[in-house]
Structures are given as structure tokens and as C-alpha cells.
Amino acid sequence: MIIRFKSSKLENEETVRSFNKDFEKSQLSEEEFTNFKKGVIGSVKEIHLNNAYMFFQDFDNETNEKHTLEIVNDQPVFLLQFVISGNVSFSIEDEASTLYTLNQNKYNLFYIPASKCIYKYINHKKKVLNIFFTETYLIKKMGACFVINSKKYKQSKKENQIYSFFNNGLTINSQLLIIVNEFLNCTFNGITKQSYLESKLTELVLIALATNNLNLITNKIREEDRENLIKTEQYIQANLKEELSIDKLSIMAGFNTSKFKSGFKEIYGLPVFKYITSLRIEKAIQLISNQNYTIAQASYEVGYKNPQHFTVAFKKKMGFLPSQLIK
Template identity: 65%
Template sequence: MEIRFKSSECNGGELVKSFNKDFEISFLSEEEYSEFKEGVVGIVREIHVNNIFVLFQDYNNENSENCTLQVVQNHPVFLLQFVMDGEVTFSLNENTSKEFSTSKNMYNLFYIPASRYLYRYLNPKKQVLNIYFTESFLECKMGECFINHSKKYHQAKKENQICSFFNRGLVLNRKLRNIVNEFLNCSFDGLSKQSYLESKLTELILMALSSGDSETVINEIRKEDRENLIRIENYIRTHLKEELNIEKLSLLAGFNTSKFKIVFKQVYGMPVFKYITSLRIEKAIELISKHNYNISQASYEVGYKNPQHFTVAFKKKLGYLPSQLIN
């Protein structure tokens, strides 16, 4: 199996990757690239573990919003694509008449036949996690029923066309985002790292595809409302230090308070304040564990004016005191 990548932003021309059948490999393979054209800053990471190939793009183009990544593959694959920042569209053979799009804080599963296709990145900032695997891997992890029940997949396979499993894509919720972060920030080395990455990828794939049951609920929500929810979730995530209340968030989302609470829980799986508390505690753990903040400093940075209130919320959620992170 061979996949060729050619980006309009990278120096060095075309990148050719050759793989054994079903991405089989007995060791962990990693590469990182940072050689971009002038005005482009960031990294591209490749991670190859048994049966899975990962391409992570995290960079910013100061000169242009639009860039392209041409991909040629000689074997059909499945692509599970998570877009943390930016917006990505792609189509076969530069034919934009049938274009697939994944927006910020969304993800989707695609079947891609042996073909030439083109990614278009519509924002200067790009943070995209692409996970490639084959049908045999998907059947092994999800069972034959997952793809056998998909009529549009079998039709696309017959016609050599791209197929998206979730029409509008699904929301990248907190649980999935946590798994993505754990995968990307692995601190293990050697064989332990290989085992950890394989387990995290399996967990991420299973969680993401099992969440497909919520597609009907999400599709029933108007596109504008869904986009507003995603925008507000990002606002919450980047303003944890501020006072966040239902009235303020509802107003920013353009909903009345009752609708906001109902629709938020439908999409993100929990009430607004429970979601905010979870984000605050996760951020505080990062500040304490990785950046040597004390408990008072961390609690203040995530929106708690009283460290005791933070300690109570932390203990209630996790079952132990934040001081144990320091110890």
C-alpha cells in the first residue's frame, strides 16, 4: 500500500509513504516535520502503530487562509478525521461538485477508495488529526454489522466514491477531546509508548464511532444552532477564568435559557454547569501537574475565587484531594 502527500505549504515536495497490507507493523514509527514555506509555522507529525497510520497537522499560515494537500493512495482506506481548529474540505480528483467538509470541533468517518483526492484548508490555523486504517481493522474492532448496515458505504464502494458515515459530522465532545489530548501528549518511551498509543487509538476509534448513535439527535438540530453551540463551547473552554452563567452563555448563543440548557445537554451529553466544572478541573490538573501551579493559583486561573470551593468540587468529581497531585 502506498500513500503520497503533497502540500502547498511544505518545503521538500512530495512525501511518499509505503505500508504493508492493513498498515501492519511490529514497532512504533514516528516522524515530525517543521520545514514549511515562509510565513507557515507549526508541525506535522506521523505516527504509525500496528494497523493504524496517523497524520497530525498543527500549524498556522500567516500569508493565506487557503491551502491544499494532494493525496494519492493505491488502496482503499477509512479515515477518521478530527478537526480541532480550522475547517477542512476534500473531494476526489479536484472535483468540487461533491465536496465533504468537516468544521472546527467536529469529526467524521470517511471511506476513501484508491484514488487521487484534494484537501482544502479554509482557515489560517489548522489543527487536524487524521487516522487511517483498513476495512479489516474496522471489522475487527467494531464487528461486521457496523459497515454491513451502511447502504451508502456499499454503494460508494461499488462506485469508487468517497462516503461519509455521519452526514454533517459529529461534535468533538469533552470525552473524545480528552482522549485526543492524551494520545498527542504521551509521556512514555519505548515499548510502553507503543502500547499506550495503540490502546489510546483503539479507545478513540471505539468511542468516536459508538457516538454515531447520537447522529440523529444532532441532525435534528438546525445547522445554525449547532454551529452556535460549538462556538459557545469553544468560548467556555477559552474563558474558564471568567464568571460563566446560563444567562450570559444563552445570550451569546442566541437562545433563550431553557432551549440553551436542553440543546447543550443533547449535544454534549451533560448539563452546562457540569460540563464547565469538568473543564475547569481538567485545566487545573494540567496547571498543577505540568506547570507547577499551587492549588490557590490553579483554582483562581480556572475561575474559582475561593480555593476551598475548588477543592470541594475536585474531591466530589475525582474522589481525592488536589493536594495529592502535588504529593
């Protein structure tokens, strides 16, 4: 996969990035650019994690000239875009009549076929986080139902058209803004940083898309049932230390166990226990890395009575032992 960038404000206007299939990469790579033309101050930061590539634009254009960015991708991609400040509009070059706009404090998920897109930035100051991934990554995180149940997406894909999942975008709430800031301001190094960023990216995708996935879900789940599932998920996040059995959570949601498991996976894209494990591992990483908890203390705080069971679950999910966080 090749993506070409051509910015009207960078001294080195054109940049070419080559990627493996599905943005596959074994190690974290980062790069930052500050070589803007006169009158522009700030930076563009690139981060490439396994299965995802992102760049963060944070700069102030003191001139009256509008900033444009051409992005050419030779294969279809998804773009999860967060506009923290400024406004962005874009269209495929030969279809300028179809314009997509995302205003300040909004985010959206776009399907972009192989094409050349022209992005226009109207405001002087801009902070925009762009996250690229493929359908494989989206299904891995959100479940196949996220795309299967969207007839408009499938039609756009068939016709090689851009598709906007959330119309004019959704509001970046305080929870999402905190996650974005934690992702962009990580102070770890090496494998710890890579693990932290991967877990934060997963959290960001889940919170941004799963919470607002209700518009894409079939009518099998009633509105009242959806609300109960969301409340149950919020309880899970707030009580990771407690025993979270299927029976207990099903009763809380007002479902039988079978209906609860299928409904939860339909909304959050993961089976209940896999979802809980992801949250527990993520919180444990924060406790060990940021608050100097021992492995035993962290495992207890996230609901594991036996530290060995925690270590096995951690190794299976992260690919390395929790002791490496301490080292």
C-alpha cells in the same frame, strides 16, 4: 499500499509512504516535520502503529495563501478525521462537484476509494488529526455489523465513491478531546508508549464510532433499549472495580441475558466480557505507568481479585507481561 502527500506549504512538497497490507507494523514509528515555507509556523507529526497510520497537522499560516494537500492512495482506506480547529474540505480530483466539508470541532469517518483527493484548508490556524486504516481494522474494532448494515457504504464501495458516515460530521465532545490530547501528548517511551498509544487509539475509535453508531444499527433495537444499553455501558466504565456479571448487567439494562449480549455487541462491536477486559487493561496500564501502582494494586482496582488472573488476561491481550510497564 502507497500513499503520496503533496503539500503546498511544506518545503519538501511531496512525500511518499509505503505500507504493508492493512498498515501492518511490528513497532511504533514516529516522525515530525517543521520545514514549512516562509510565513508558516508549526509542525506535522506522523505516527504509525500496527494497522493504523496517522498524521497530525498543527500549524499557523500567516500568509493569505490557501493551503492545499493532495493525498493519493492506491488502495481503499478509511479516514477518521478530527478537526480541532480550522475548516477542511476535500473531493476526488476529477469529481470536484462532490465536496465534503468538516468544520471546526467536528469529526467524521470517510471511506475513500483508491484515488487522488484534494484537501483545502481555509483558516490560518489548523489542528487536524487524520487517522487512516482499512476495513479489516474497522471490523476488528467495531464488528462486521458496522459496515454490513450500511447500504449506502456498500453502494459507495461498489461505485468507488467517497462515503461520509456521519453526514456533515459529529461534535468533538470533551471526552473525545481529552483522549485526543492524551494520545498526542504521550510521554512514555519504547514498548510502553506503543502499548499506550494502541490502547488510546482503540478507545478513541470506540468512543467516536460506537457511541454514535445508533444511526447505522438496524431497527431490531428499540430507541428505549438503546438508551438502556448506553447507560449500562456507562455504568461499566464507572465501576470496573465491581463484579460485572452478565446477569447483573442484563437486569440493569432490563433485558434477558441473551438479548443483552446480542444488543451490546451490536452497538459496541465486541462481546461484553471482551469489552470489559479492554477497559480494565487500559485503566490498569494508566494506574501502573502514571500513578506507580503495583501490579497487585492495579489488578484489584480494575476488578481482579487474583493478580495472577490479571497477569494472564494482560498477557493475552497486550502480548507482554504487566511487569514490563514497571521496568
